[in-house]
Amino acid sequence: MTEGIHKILERRGIQVPEAHQEMLTQQMKAVQKLRDTVDNSQLKDFDMALTHVPGGERL
Amino acid sequence: MTNDLAAQSIGELAPKLRDKQVSPVEVTSAVLANMDAYDENINAFIRMQKGEAMESARQAEQEIQSGNYRGFLHGIPMALKDIMYFKDEPATMGSEIHKDFIANYDATVVSKLKMSGVTFHGKLNMHEYAWGATTTNPHYGACKNPWDLTKIPGGSSGGSGAAVAANMTIASLGTDTGGSIRIPAASCGIIGLKPTHGRISKYGCFPLAWSLDHIGPMTKTVFDAALLLEVLGGYDPKDPSSVDRPTQNYSGLLTEDVKGLVIGIEERYFFNNVDNRVNEAVQNALQQLEKLGARIEPVKIPSLAQAEFAELVTITTEASAIHHDNLVKQPEKFGEDVRFLLEVGELMSGVDYVQAQQIRHKLNLEFAAAFEKVDVLISPTLPFLPSAIGDSVVDINGQSLSFLDEVIRFTGPGNLTGLPALSIPCGVKDGLPVGLQIMGPAFQEEKILNVAYAIEKLELMKGKKPNLIS
Numbered sequence: 001m002t003e004g005i006h007k008i009l010e011r012r013g014i015q016v017p018e019a020h021q022e023m024l025t026q027q028m029k030a031v032q033k034l035r036d037t038v039d040n041s042q043l044k045d046f047d048m049a050l051t052h053v054p055g056g057e058r059l
Numbered sequence: 060m061t062n063d064l065a066a067q068s069i070g071e072l073a074p075k076l077r078d079k080q081v082s083p084v085e086v087t088s089a090v091l092a093n094m095d096a097y098d099e100n101i102n103a104f105i106r107m108q109k110g111e112a113m114e115s116a117r118q119a120e121q122e123i124q125s126g127n128y129r130g131f132l133h134g135i136p137m138a139l140k141d142i143m144y145f146k147d148e149p150a151t152m153g154s155e156i157h158k159d160f161i162a163n164y165d166a167t168v169v170s171k172l173k174m175s176g177v178t179f180h181g182k183l184n185m186h187e188y189a190w191g192a193t194t195t196n197p198h199y200g201a202c203k204n205p206w207d208l209t210k211i212p213g214g215s216s217g218g219s220g221a222a223v224a225a226n227m228t229i230a231s232l233g234t235d236t237g238g239s240i241r242i243p244a245a246s247c248g249i250i251g252l253k254p255t256h257g258r259i260s261k262y263g264c265f266p267l268a269w270s271l272d273h274i275g276p277m278t279k280t281v282f283d284a285a286l287l288l289e290v291l292g293g294y295d296p297k298d299p300s301s302v303d304r305p306t307q308n309y310s311g312l313l314t315e316d317v318k319g320l321v322i323g324i325e326e327r328y329f330f331n332n333v334d335n336r337v338n339e340a341v342q343n344a345l346q347q348l349e350k351l352g353a354r355i356e357p358v359k360i361p362s363l364a365q366a367e368f369a370e371l372v373t374i375t376t377e378a379s380a381i382h383h384d385n386l387v388k389q390p391e392k393f394g395e396d397v398r399f400l401l402e403v404g405e406l407m408s409g410v411d412y413v414q415a416q417q418i419r420h421k422l423n424l425e426f427a428a429a430f431e432k433v434d435v436l437i438s439p440t441l442p443f444l445p446s447a448i449g450d451s452v453v454d455i456n457g458q459s460l461s462f463l464d465e466v467i468r469f470t471g472p473g474n475l476t477g478l479p480a481l482s483i484p485c486g487v488k489d490g491l492p493v494g495l496q497i498m499g500p501a502f503q504e505e506k507i508l509n510v511a512y513a514i515e516k517l518e519l520m521k522g523k524k525p526n527l528i529s
Contacts, residue, residue, distance in 0.1 A: 005406060012405055013387040020399055027403055030464075034368040038414055048416035049423075053299065 064089035065226040070282040073131040083134030087116035090136045103222040112180035133176030138228040141182035144263040153185040155392045166263025183218030189267040192466045197394035205525035210445040213246030215239040220247035230278045236267040238470025241482035245440035245494020248484040252284040256477030257302030260295030268377035271474040281511045285309035313512040318352030323433030328363040333442045340486030340493040358429040362421045370471035372415040379404025430500040440482040440494030
């Protein structure tokens with residue numbers, strides 16, 4: 001996992017300090033645990049309700 | 060006399076200024092004297108502007124003397140978080156990267172305060188780019204809690220919380236993306252109001268995460284928060300998320316009457332894993348409100364179980380989009396903690412972000428349903444008392460937990476939904492203040508302000524002040 005994380009960030013042009021590598025692995029494990037709380041069967045086609053003003057700026 | 064003036068609220072000072080019983084110069088001098096006395100220890104200021112403040116105070120004095128009193132804020136000294144733009148002045152955002160940035164326009168909130176005759180006397184310390192909740196700033200030094208200098212003041216608007224609590228300013232503004240007004244308000248024993256998303260314009264304020272960002276007052280009293288909301292609220296076409304909804308005469312609507320009020324309690328989420336001392340203070344406040352005629356009603360908001368995921372994904376991804384270029388080109392200029400969080404944001408997926416927005420919509424519908432049954436929701440603002448500077452874990456009833464996870468657990472839902480939320484002190488435990496959070500329906504800030512006003516009148520703080528100034 002650590003190697004994968006490192007590669008993703010490197011591909012995005014981000015240099016990861018050595019000290020962060022293990023921390024990032026742990027953090028992403030924690031994120032995965034949170035992902036597991038998301039009940040996709042409930043969300044599926046539920047509207048994300050993102051809105052933009054047609055025409056752009058209101059000025 | 061001097062320090063007494065600095066300890067007063069806007070509501071106390073304004074009539075005296077209007078009636079020429081005290082002058083803006085006297086009030087500003089009192090505030091500057093406290094900055095000299097306390098800020099060496101607290102470090103709430105990134106930049107002090109004493110000369111400009113005295114000049115501005117003299118001008119206000121002249122205007123008032125000549126019969127041109129502009130209203131409640133005229134001649135009131137305020138210092139703002141160093142993330143709001145003042146034309147031709149530096150705005151550091153608490154960062155190394157922006158240390159020489161000069162804004163070329165006023166933020167909407169700044170221009171409204173200028174118009175109202177506020178005397179500005181400095182820019183306040185904050186967590187770097189508002190991305191954190193400790194205000195242990197690697198570039199401008201750690202800000203300390205006036206109640207206990209070994210503890211954090213909370214953040215990201217920690218300088219604002221500390222300066223108001225230590226009477227180094229009369230009132231301030233903070234920004235709140237995951238709790239950054241309410242967390243320092245709770246930690247420093249003051250009032251912090253995050254209004255409904257879109258109520259106060261964010262134009263001219265450096266973003267942390269656009270869809271979660273809010274600006275709001277941090278004050279000594281509920282009346283002051285209401286008053287500032289009156290001045291700062293309103294539609295601004297320059298802010299794409301500004302909403303055109305009428306504001307109220309919030310300060311005039313404060314009655315402290317809570318008879319018949321229905322208070323919702325979401326026990327499973329907002330009272331789970333709370334420090335016993337914090338819980339005791341909040342339960343006491345609830346009992347007092349019941350004695351005044353309020354009724355407690357349990358509510359269920361099932362999607363809160365997914366709120367932590369939605370908050371983490373939304374805040375990290377939006378923040379990393381904003382800072383991506385600097386993370387690639389000059390990562391060493393970020394503090395270690397902020398750099399780490401920006402790296403985390405780069406690792407979230409597009410699906411994560413969309414699911415987070417779906418959860419936000421679901422949460423909004425569930426909160427709206429809850430507000431069909433109850434008037435407000437009450438919870439602790441924080442599940443723990445202010446922690447020691449440098450600690451990355453917090454102790455909750457003997458359990459060692461991640462500070463970052465715990466600190467926004469109760470405040471984050473207010474950002475995800477955009478609903479108004481306010482923190483008010485409800486007691487002191489082991490020498491540290493406890494914050495109580497009140498959430499209300501969208502654009503009904505008057506409801507949460509009135510409940511806060513009733514709590515304020517209960518005098519649950521029993522006149523206790525930070526050690527440093529008492």
